[in-house]
Amino acid sequence: MIQSLIIGFLVLVCALYWLGRLAPSVTQKLWKSTGALLRTVHAPSALQTAVAGRANAGPRGGCGGCKGCDSKGGGCH
Amino acid sequence: MDVLIETLPLRAALVGNPNCGKTSLFNLLTGSRQKVANYAGVTVERKEGRFTTPGGRPFRLLDLPGAYSLAATSPDEAVTRDVCAGRYKGEPAPELLICVLDATNLRLHLRFALEVCRLGRPTIIVLNMLDAARKEGLEIDLPRLSAELGAPVVGVVAIRKSGASDLLKLLDNPPLHAPVIQADAHEEVHATVRRLLTECTSRPAVASEALEDRLDRWILHPVWGLMILLALMFVMFQAVFSWAQPVMDAVDAGVSGFGEMIRQFLPDGLIRSLLVDGIIAGAGTVVVFLPQILILFLWILILEESGYLPRAAFLLDRIMASAGLSGRSFIPLLSSFACAVPGIMATRTIQNPRDRLVTILLAPLMTCSARLPVYALLIAAFIPRRSIGGMVNQQGLVLFALYMVAILSALGVAWVMKRGGAQEEHPLLMELPAYRWPSLRNVALGLWQRAVIFLSRVGSIIVTLSVLLWALSSFPAPPAGATGPAIDYSLAGWIGHIMLPVFAPLGFTWQICVALIPGLAAREVAVSALATVYAVGGVDTDAASQLIPILSRQWSLATGLSLMAWYVYAPQCFSTLAVIRRETGGWKVVFQTAGYLFGLAYLASFLTWRFALAMGWGPS
Numbered sequence: 001m002i003q004s005l006i007i008g009f010l011v012l013v014c015a016l017y018w019l020g021r022l023a024p025s026v027t028q029k030l031w032k033s034t035g036a037l038l039r040t041v042h043a044p045s046a047l048q049t050a051v052a053g054r055a056n057a058g059p060r061g062g063c064g065g066c067k068g069c070d071s072k073g074g075g076c077h
Numbered sequence: 078m079d080v081l082i083e084t085l086p087l088r089a090a091l092v093g094n095p096n097c098g099k100t101s102l103f104n105l106l107t108g109s110r111q112k113v114a115n116y117a118g119v120t121v122e123r124k125e126g127r128f129t130t131p132g133g134r135p136f137r138l139l140d141l142p143g144a145y146s147l148a149a150t151s152p153d154e155a156v157t158r159d160v161c162a163g164r165y166k167g168e169p170a171p172e173l174l175i176c177v178l179d180a181t182n183l184r185l186h187l188r189f190a191l192e193v194c195r196l197g198r199p200t201i202i203v204l205n206m207l208d209a210a211r212k213e214g215l216e217i218d219l220p221r222l223s224a225e226l227g228a229p230v231v232g233v234v235a236i237r238k239s240g241a242s243d244l245l246k247l248l249d250n251p252p253l254h255a256p257v258i259q260a261d262a263h264e265e266v267h268a269t270v271r272r273l274l275t276e277c278t279s280r281p282a283v284a285s286e287a288l289e290d291r292l293d294r295w296i297l298h299p300v301w302g303l304m305i306l307l308a309l310m311f312v313m314f315q316a317v318f319s320w321a322q323p324v325m326d327a328v329d330a331g332v333s334g335f336g337e338m339i340r341q342f343l344p345d346g347l348i349r350s351l352l353v354d355g356i357i358a359g360a361g362t363v364v365v366f367l368p369q370i371l372i373l374f375l376w377i378l379i380l381e382e383s384g385y386l387p388r389a390a391f392l393l394d395r396i397m398a399s400a401g402l403s404g405r406s407f408i409p410l411l412s413s414f415a416c417a418v419p420g421i422m423a424t425r426t427i428q429n430p431r432d433r434l435v436t437i438l439l440a441p442l443m444t445c446s447a448r449l450p451v452y453a454l455l456i457a458a459f460i461p462r463r464s465i466g467g468m469v470n471q472q473g474l475v476l477f478a479l480y481m482v483a484i485l486s487a488l489g490v491a492w493v494m495k496r497g498g499a500q501e502e503h504p505l506l507m508e509l510p511a512y513r514w515p516s517l518r519n520v521a522l523g524l525w526q527r528a529v530i531f532l533s534r535v536g537s538i539i540v541t542l543s544v545l546l547w548a549l550s551s552f553p554a555p556p557a558g559a560t561g562p563a564i565d566y567s568l569a570g571w572i573g574h575i576m577l578p579v580f581a582p583l584g585f586t587w588q589i590c591v592a593l594i595p596g597l598a599a600r601e602v603a604v605s606a607l608a609t610v611y612a613v614g615g616v617d618t619d620a621a622s623q624l625i626p627i628l629s630r631q632w633s634l635a636t637g638l639s640l641m642a643w644y645v646y647a648p649q650c651f652s653t654l655a656v657i658r659r660e661t662g663g664w665k666v667v668f669q670t671a672g673y674l675f676g677l678a679y680l681a682s683f684l685t686w687r688f689a690l691a692m693g694w695g696p697s
Contacts, residue, residue, distance in 0.1 A: 002346045010351070011548045014541040018598075022651065 004022035086127060086137040087251065088649060089170065090160060092188050092193055093177035095143030095685055096510055098205040100124075101235035102177055103140035106245075117258040132249035139171065142425075145185075147192050152425040158613065172253050174200045175244075180210035180217060180232065181280065183513065185269045190226065194256040200228045201227065207232035209511070215280045222277040227257035236516060252575035256610040289512055296385070302392045309385075314480065317369050317449075324368035332361035339695040350613070351547055358612035359543025359605035360535050362624055366450035366601070367531055371524055373449065377414070378523040382515035386411065387507055400488040401428070401495025403505060406436040409489070413443035415527075421660055437446075437492050437660060438670055441653055442487040442646065444480050447529075447600040451644050452479055454604050458628040459637035483645050486677070539605050542595045546606050549612040550591075564613050573610075583679065584639045584686040584695075600652050635689030642685040646678035 020027040031054040038048045091099040103109060107126030124140040139162055142153035147276040149155040156165065163170025176193045183204075194200055204210075204217060223230040231247055234240035264272075296302050336357040343349040380386050390407035396479045397404060405427045413420030420440040427433040444452075456472045461470050549569040556566065564570045572594070573587035582591050588610045596603035628637070658667045689695060 007347050007351055007548075009546055014544040017537070017541045018545065021598075 086135040089173040090139040090171035104686040133240040151428045180204040197255040202230040314477040318473040321368040323680045354612035355547030358608040362608040400491040450601040524564040583682040584636045634694040637685040642681040
């Protein structure tokens with residue numbers, strides 16, 4: 001049972017990662033809803049801040065190799 | 078108030094002709110590691126960094142694309158013009174312009190410096206490569222030049238760690254007023270440059286240019302030059318297979334050992350399966366190809382650093398012109414051998430919109446480094462490791478052929494695309510940089526960056542896709558009493574079998590069909606996907622190290638060749654499509670590119686499969 005939960009969590013994280021890359025607008029909505037839910041249930045503020053950061057992050061760009069071009073929407077140079 | 082002003086970062090911008098060393102200076106001042114190379118057009122958009130002078134003054138520094146004039150003729154030059162003029166959206170005008178000049182080529186670079194000085198903004202003139210100029214016997218009277226231009230002039234050697242100390246001292250108290258050029262208002266720019274050269278420089282008559290000229294006589298020769306270029310490429314691909322093998326074997330043994338250790342340490346269950354069959358089999362199989370990628374980039378970096386690449390562009394101009402392309406397409410297409418994303422961005426240096434569009438469409442045809450693991454895997458599985466005539470490595474020869482097929486196909490596609498448009502002549506005007514010994518530091522740094530990029534892709538894209546593919550290959554679990562392999566009952570098996578009718582005419586198996594989908598995210602993922610599919614579905618779970626023998630046992634040579642042909646043209650990854658959309662401002666070109674590449678890949682695979690069957694290389 002614990003193994004299944006760990007696996008389920010890891011698969012969910014990976015699926016979210018790819019959803020974020022392929023459909024950033026969808027994940028942004030998802031993070032915003034999660035942020036609202038966390039505020040409602042008075043979740044720890046660190047968690048709320050982390051989720052708010054994701055909700056407000058701009059789209060990632062580039063080839064995924066590094067973060068050097070994220071702010072420019074892609075391209076190594 | 079003064080204290081407040083001095084603590085706010087001063088906005089400065091580096092401007093200058095292409096290949097004068099702006100990015101080297103930017104890296105030196107800000108500690109960044111932006112790409113530099115010994116040819117023009119490496120920087121195509123503004124980059125930002127911060128630094129503080131020894132006196133404590135903070136700076137926000139922009140590195141702008143090189144420009145020959147502020148009357149921009151290409152999109153990258155337009156960025157420089159607009160930033161300097163304060164017209165760039167979201168970017169306030171710089172408070173200080175740092176105009177970088179190549180001290181060995183003042184005749185060309187002073188023209189641009191005069192334009193910058195006339196902008197009416199505080200300016201510092203930086204003479205880069207002062208050491209190289211002195212080596213050529215050129216003496217420059219910096220105080221005199223400073224007086225003539227009405228702006229401070231300092232000398233730097235941007236590739237040396239302490240090469241910008243004079244500039245940093247000057248930046249502690251930067252000029253606050255615009256330069257006042259000491260020239261007759263009616264004096265023409267070329268006349269001013271000639272006068273400045275006469276009055277501020279002295280060069281004793283030397284004959285040291287002879288070596289460079291002698292080299293160029295061979296390297297730029299229409300026949301010998303092409304032979305040298307082909308020989309260099311040939312040796313490069315030979316090296317990829319011959320030199321890398323011992324290191325690859327060591328990495329392979331490490332990955333297998335790690336998988337074995339995990340298998341013994343963890344009890345049988347889902348987590349062990351995920352780690353061994355998913356992550357280690359998937360990511361581990363791709364990591365093995367790192368040495369080959371580094372050897373390929375070692376060659377490219379050495380050629381880049383030495384100043385050879387622009388000469389190759391010059392050599393290929395005639396061939397490219399026959400296909401309707403201009404020599405300006407060479408650097409973007411060359412960049413695409415690393416990754417199509419920077420290649421497509423580098424097309425901003427192309428002035429003609431139609432040439433730029435055709436180059437964007439062609440960039441994905443260049444064999445990016447992500448294809449190398451796929452080729453290396455298939456070549457290792459299907460091409461025997463033996464030498465021809467005791468000298469030529471057969472596997473390296475096949476790799477060379479695959480790269481050449483891609484290049485020739487790109488020329489063919491360019492020819493077809495340009496047939497529809499008006500044939501305009503675009504003469505190639507290119508500055509050939511001086512030959513330089515490659516800097517060991519730059520080459521090592523370039524290789525390090527390539528390794529980091531590759532390993533971060535493995536750690537992010539490949540590991541996450543391996544986990545997802547493992548889940549798709551493991552669930553749902555087979556029903557009670559099932560006799561076939563578990564993967565046959567999984568979602569991945571189901572998807573593979575649904576796709577099979579479309580790809581069966583190419584000789585593909587359902588496992589290949591499964592690998593094609595994540596291969597769209599990044600091509601090298603196809604390798605990890607195959608490893609995961611075979612690890613989950615096979616009896617022998619050590620697919621990380623056994624993938625090559627598994628493939629050569631289970632596939633025919635015809636299937637291997639057909640898949641190689643597919644990957645010569647395979648539709649590009651999502652990142653490339655995204656950057657095409659951004660650079661062209663719409664979806665039309667994205668669909669055109671994906672459509673024609675998919676069509677070409679299908680046709681090439683089909684023809685290869687049928688040819689291989691006719692040759693008797695099909696399944697026995």
